[in-house]
Amino acid sequence: MRRIVDIGRRIELIPIDPHFHDITIGLYHQQIFDETTGKDIPVFLVHxxxxxxxxxERIEEVIQSMQTLGGMLKTTEGLLYFPCKNVHEAACRRVFLEACKLAPNNPAETRPLNILDKKSQLTITVDSAGAGIYQVTANDEGRGAARRISAIAGGLMKLGEMEDIKTDNKDTISFACGQSHDALIGLLLIRAPNVRVVLREEEMDATRGVLSAPSQQT
Ligand SMILES: [Zn+2]
Known part of the structure; x- marks a missing residue:
């Protein structure tokens, strides 16, 4: 008989992993006691x-990719958390989804803090100003740069649950924890230019996930 263990609340699901026998992989949110801070901290389980x-081994691979892509750390039990020990749940879900997309034997690499924005053909760069604050800039002032900068800053804000630092250019955002998450920003930057499409796709996937996931899995 299998022992039923409370593995936490499921926050994301890959119903069918195309890279490994179509298995279902879930991401779960738990709280564990952290001796360093003397508090319960949020941790994530890939299961x-x-x-x-x-x-x-496939699960271990996803965990390793998440560490690289999201700049996450791992407890001795293999639970993932952010160095700031804050939850960043939406961002973690993105890290998980991107990690699962990587084919096996294709080690994850930390993403750079710049990207070519296909829509404007501008190179968009995100600079860390410290204390969790990031500013979005472009390599040119023309080509609708100001609009694209604020759109991409807005995309990062939505995907990473970041806060708007009220600047005139709408180009500066921050993590509420007040700490830098460079790897995470690099990862979120891939999808930030198309945030509307991404969020629509996720909604559809979530609906499909509910339909196709084996029930009673929590
Ligand atoms: Zn943080």
């Missing part, structure tokens, strides 16, 4: 119910 040989 599959699949019994297929090699599944634990």
């Amino acid at each position: 599959t119910y699949s019994q297929i040989a090699g599944a634990p």
